[in-house]
Amino acid sequence: MTLRLNIMAGGEAGQGVQSVGMILAKAMARGGLHIFADQDYESRVRGGHNFFRIRVSGSKVLALSEKLDILVALNNETIELHTGELKDDGIIIYNEEQTKVEAKGNKYFNVPLVRLAEDTVQNKLMSNTVAAGAVIGLTGCDFDLLATVLKQEFARHGEKVAKENVVAAKAGFDFAREHGKRKSGKTTQLLSGSKRRLLLNGNEAIALGAMVGGCKFIAGYPMTPASSILEYMADKGQQYGVAAVHVEDEIAAMNMAVGAAYTGVRAMVATSGGGFCLMVEGLALAGMTETPVVAVLGQRPGPATGLPTRTEQGELWFALHSGHGEFPRAVLAPATAEEAFHAIIKAFNLAEKYQTPVIVLTDHHLASSYTTVDRFDLKQVKVDRGELLSNKEADRITDYKRYLVTNSGISPRALPGQGKALVVTDSDEHDEAGHMIEDAETRNQQNLKRLRKNNGLKKGIIKPKFHQEFDAELTLIGWGSTYGAIKEAAVLLKKDGMAVNTLHFSEIWPFPAEAVSSVLKKVRKSIAIEGNATAQIAGLIRRETGYKVDSTILKFDGRPFSPEEIVGRLRKEV
Amino acid sequence: MVTVNDFAASIPVAWCPGCGNFAILQALKKTLVDISLEPNQILFVSGIGQGPKLPHYTQGNVFNGLHGRSLPAATGAKIANHELIVIGIDGDGGAYGEGIGHLLAAMRRNINITYLVHNNQVYGLTKGQASPTSDLGFVTKTTPLGASQPLNPLALALASDVSFLARGFTGDIEHLSKLLKMGIEHHGFALIDILQPCVSFNHKNTFQWYRERVYKLEDKGYESSDKTAAMTKAQEWGDRIPIGVIYRQERPVYEEQFPALKVAPLVKQNINPLKFEALLNEFE
Numbered sequence: 111m112t113l114r115l116n117i118m119a120g121g122e123a124g125q126g127v128q129s130v131g132m133i134l135a136k137a138m139a140r141g142g143l144h145i146f147a148d149q150d151y152e153s154r155v156r157g158g159h160n161f162f163r164i165r166v167s168g169s170k171v172l173a174l175s176e177k178l179d180i181l182v183a184l185n186n187e188t189i190e191l192h193t194g195e196l197k198d199d200g201i202i203i204y205n206e207e208q209t210k211v212e213a214k215g216n217k218y219f220n221v222p223l224v225r226l227a228e229d230t231v232q233n234k235l236m237s238n239t240v241a242a243g244a245v246i247g248l249t250g251c252d253f254d255l256l257a258t259v260l261k262q263e264f265a266r267h268g269e270k271v272a273k274e275n276v277v278a279a280k281a282g283f284d285f286a287r288e289h290g291k292r293k294s295g296k297t298t299q300l301l302s303g304s305k306r307r308l309l310l311n312g313n314e315a316i317a318l319g320a321m322v323g324g325c326k327f328i329a330g331y332p333m334t335p336a337s338s339i340l341e342y343m344a345d346k347g348q349q350y351g352v353a354a355v356h357v358e359d360e361i362a363a364m365n366m367a368v369g370a371a372y373t374g375v376r377a378m379v380a381t382s383g384g385g386f387c388l389m390v391e392g393l394a395l396a397g398m399t400e401t402p403v404v405a406v407l408g409q410r411p412g413p414a415t416g417l418p419t420r421t422e423q424g425e426l427w428f429a430l431h432s433g434h435g436e437f438p439r440a441v442l443a444p445a446t447a448e449e450a451f452h453a454i455i456k457a458f459n460l461a462e463k464y465q466t467p468v469i470v471l472t473d474h475h476l477a478s479s480y481t482t483v484d485r486f487d488l489k490q491v492k493v494d495r496g497e498l499l500s501n502k503e504a505d506r507i508t509d510y511k512r513y514l515v516t517n518s519g520i521s522p523r524a525l526p527g528q529g530k531a532l533v534v535t536d537s538d539e540h541d542e543a544g545h546m547i548e549d550a551e552t553r554n555q556q557n558l559k560r561l562r563k564n565n566g567l568k569k570g571i572i573k574p575k576f577h578q579e580f581d582a583e584l585t586l587i588g589w590g591s592t593y594g595a596i597k598e599a600a601v602l603l604k605k606d607g608m609a610v611n612t613l614h615f616s617e618i619w620p621f622p623a624e625a626v627s628s629v630l631k632k633v634r635k636s637i638a639i640e641g642n643a644t645a646q647i648a649g650l651i652r653r654e655t656g657y658k659v660d661s662t663i664l665k666f667d668g669r670p671f672s673p674e675e676i677v678g679r680l681r682k683e684v
Numbered sequence: 685m686v687t688v689n690d691f692a693a694s695i696p697v698a699w700c701p702g703c704g705n706f707a708i709l710q711a712l713k714k715t716l717v718d719i720s721l722e723p724n725q726i727l728f729v730s731g732i733g734q735g736p737k738l739p740h741y742t743q744g745n746v747f748n749g750l751h752g753r754s755l756p757a758a759t760g761a762k763i764a765n766h767e768l769i770v771i772g773i774d775g776d777g778g779a780y781g782e783g784i785g786h787l788l789a790a791m792r793r794n795i796n797i798t799y800l801v802h803n804n805q806v807y808g809l810t811k812g813q814a815s816p817t818s819d820l821g822f823v824t825k826t827t828p829l830g831a832s833q834p835l836n837p838l839a840l841a842l843a844s845d846v847s848f849l850a851r852g853f854t855g856d857i858e859h860l861s862k863l864l865k866m867g868i869e870h871h872g873f874a875l876i877d878i879l880q881p882c883v884s885f886n887h888k889n890t891f892q893w894y895r896e897r898v899y900k901l902e903d904k905g906y907e908s909s910d911k912t913a914a915m916t917k918a919q920e921w922g923d924r925i926p927i928g929v930i931y932r933q934e935r936p937v938y939e940e941q942f943p944a945l946k947v948a949p950l951v952k953q954n955i956n957p958l959k960f961e962a963l964l965n966e967f968e
Contacts, residue, residue, distance in 0.1 A: 140968070306968050308967035314967065318963060318964075318967075321963070322960045323955075323957070324955030324957075326950040326951075327763065329756075346963060347944055348942075348944065349943070350959070350960070350963070351944045351947070351953050353763045353939075353942045353945065355759075355760075355763070357789070358788075361753065361756070362756040362786055362789065363756075365749065365750065365756035365757045365760070366756040366759050366763075367760060369729065369747060369757030369759065369760030369764070370761060370763060370764035370950075371760075372747055372757070372760075372761060373727075373760070373761040373768070373951055374764065374951040375765075375950045375951050391750060391753075392750065395750050399747075399749070485964060486964060488961060488964075489957075495955075525765075525951060526747075526761075526765070527724060527745065527767060531724070532723055532743060532745050532746075534746040535746060535747050535748065536740075536746070537732070537748060537749050537750055538748065543694075544746065545694075545695050545740050546737070546748070
């Protein structure tokens with residue numbers, strides 16, 4: 111039997127909801143289980159209602175599921191809001207002393223979280239850890255897994271704190287084992303899988319991938335959901351050869367990255383829509399100066415400040431058209447954390463090969479959801495720096511032409527200070543040597559040269575994943591982070607006797623028009639499922655292929671799709 | 685040995701005859717020869733305006749970027765390759781208008797670059813509109829009611845704890861060249877505000893107008909390490925205008941704080957994916 115378990119921890123901001131969630135997710139991942147976890151929080155530091163959801167499975171999971179097995183309620187609101195999401199045999203772990211809820215029936219399991227913390231380690235702040243222990247106790251997981259994770263997580267606070275957390279967790283674990291067994295029905299012994307996987311979210315995958323792929327410079331201004339990319343690289347960069355700059359504004363971020371990239375290091379920025387708005391003049395500068403720069407655009411609901419801590423896919427067209435004037439670019443939209451790791455490396459390779467900006471389009475859901483992935487094989491990582499001149503070559507050239515007109519549109523690149531070659535670059539239209547010009551002929555030559563790079567760039571883009579079912583009536587089309595939910599919706603539909611095809615884009619521009627046309631010729635009815643209100647991928651398909659997507663399922667309330675929601679709306683709306 | 689010919693323009697110069705920019709170009713070339721810098725050791729980063737065209741009229745690596753955004757680009761470049769001598773060049777519009785936020789940030793950070801501001805108190809490239817340093821009441825097409833109170837770049841620089849601050853005048857190339865030399869040799873951010881009359885659009889603040897007013901601080905036994913005295917000098921404008929080194933201090937340089945730069949310039953460090961195995965372990 112495949113194990114499936116949905117756990118939610120809920121409470122106010124500041125109650126440590128996320129830390130309970132992460133500890134549980136890590137412990138289960140160490141037990142060889144697959145995890146998909148996300149957090150839902152408000153734009154505030156204290157109060158409000160937050161929850162952290164963990165889906166645990168014996169096989170790969172890439173989306174949320176709505177029905178809960180265990181709900182850890184650290185406050186009343188959690189019980190009020192989420193009891194309806196419990197499965198028939200689900201249980202609520204709560205603390206009678208904290209929540210004044212009339213607990214009736216089998217599903218309520220009172221665990222004296224605060225008292226156990228006080229009795230064992232004389233510190234009620236560790237009641238969260240008690241709760242984590244209780245969950246592990248109910249699920250039948252091995253306590254050692256939790257103990258190991260706690261020791262690791264709290265190591266930086268000293269050995270005493272780490273040990274106390276283990277003691278507190280054990281108290282919750284024992285309590286649940288002793289009193290909770292009969293209530294639970296969830297004491298399935300977990301398979302102690304031996305395979306160690308990584309547990310990371312989209313932003314961590316991007317930050318890690320960027321560093322692995324040779325990024326040595328990042329500039330940024332904190333903005334949800336992108337901030338943790340800059341934070342991670344600022345932290346680890348000290349040891350791993352990255353300079354991270356917290357800048358005065360996003361205009362500076364982009365121009366700094368362009369300056370660093372011109373000089374010859376792999377450089378990036380990471381922001382959300384509002385910050386990216388400030389960056390786009392600099393993006394065009396990268397296009398004009400043919401500077402390889404990578405921008406991570408983590409979408410959240412807009413316009414303007416929108417819903418800062420929530421998710422949307424409303425900026426596909428913005429990414430495609432950002433910046434003034436016409437210049438080549440690539441837009442990648444990784445579907446999962448695993449893809450995000452590879453996408454950012456590919457982004458640097460494309461940017462340097464074609465000497466032009468590349469945008470990696472993510473969103474809050476992908477950025478902040480955790481998944482288990484197989485350990486990345488670093489030996490397989492390919493770094494392609496494009497047509498960089500060797501030191502010897504750069505030293506031989508005295509009349510270097512940074513913008514030499516070539517058939518591919520790519521001009522061999524020297525770096526300033528590399529040799530005798532002087533690298534002259536201008537945001538004005540320029541001649542081959544990089545000096546500003548105004549004559550029509552040179553303008554045409556240079557503009558066409560830049561745009562010719564699209565021909566090569568096109569070949570670097572992979573076509574969308576098409577999963578075909580025999581005699582399927584429907585084809586579900588998606589892009590980016592909705593992949594997991596759509597894929598699982600297709601599985602649910604098939605179980606229900608309605609097999610559907612899926613077509614999913616993880617790389618969007620240059621648009622793989624021929625591949626898409628040939629797939630769409632084969633399908634009967636198509637439905638675009640997007641996290642926006644204007645069906646942007648459907649519009650893009652129409653523009654690039656002439657094909658009109660038949661129908662849409664759109665969502666723009668800031669919350670991610672679940673597979674169940676897709677199935678439900680498909681039945682109702684389509 | 686480099687000579688002034690090594691810094692000769694390879695394309696025609698497109699400034700108005702008599703423009704103060706010629707003097708800045710001449711002083712800069714002289715300075716670069718004096719301190720024996722080769723063109724390939726230098727990176728000029730400029731924005732948009734008549735002054736920022738300067739790098740095209742000499743020899744060196746050039747990043748001629750966006751209006752007001754030269755300092756972020758220069759900062760990125762310096763962090764990526766701190767062996768380059770980075771010289772920023774802007775006008776008063778780019779430096780004190782569009783890019784003022786970047787200037788304040790660059791001075792606070794104390795990134796080791798030299799920033800030349802061709803300050804002619806008017807917009808030349810866009811043909812005669814008021815600039816942030818235009819005198820109060822200066823009437824132009826965009827300010828028919830007269831320009832607002834001018835911004836005081838020197839006082840702002842001091843408030844941002846700039847580590848080297850000087851003002852030069854294009855009517856004295858020798859003196860200007862000395863300031864440029866001190867600025868380039870200074871370890872940290874150097875702002876050199878250069879009074880540069882615009883012969884086409886500013887008929888008030890002319891060569892003659894400046895000549896009657898400027899005086900050299902060093903002739904008056906001025907002590908450039910005293911910040912309070914510097915703040916007083918920064919306020920002096922009108923009948924008498926001080927030129928020379930206004931303020932100088934040593935303080936930690938921005939790019940030197942990065943552990944990553946201690947081994948070698950970032951650009952010279954190889955890319956090696958395999959060194960990240962230990963980082964992956966942290967996610968297990």
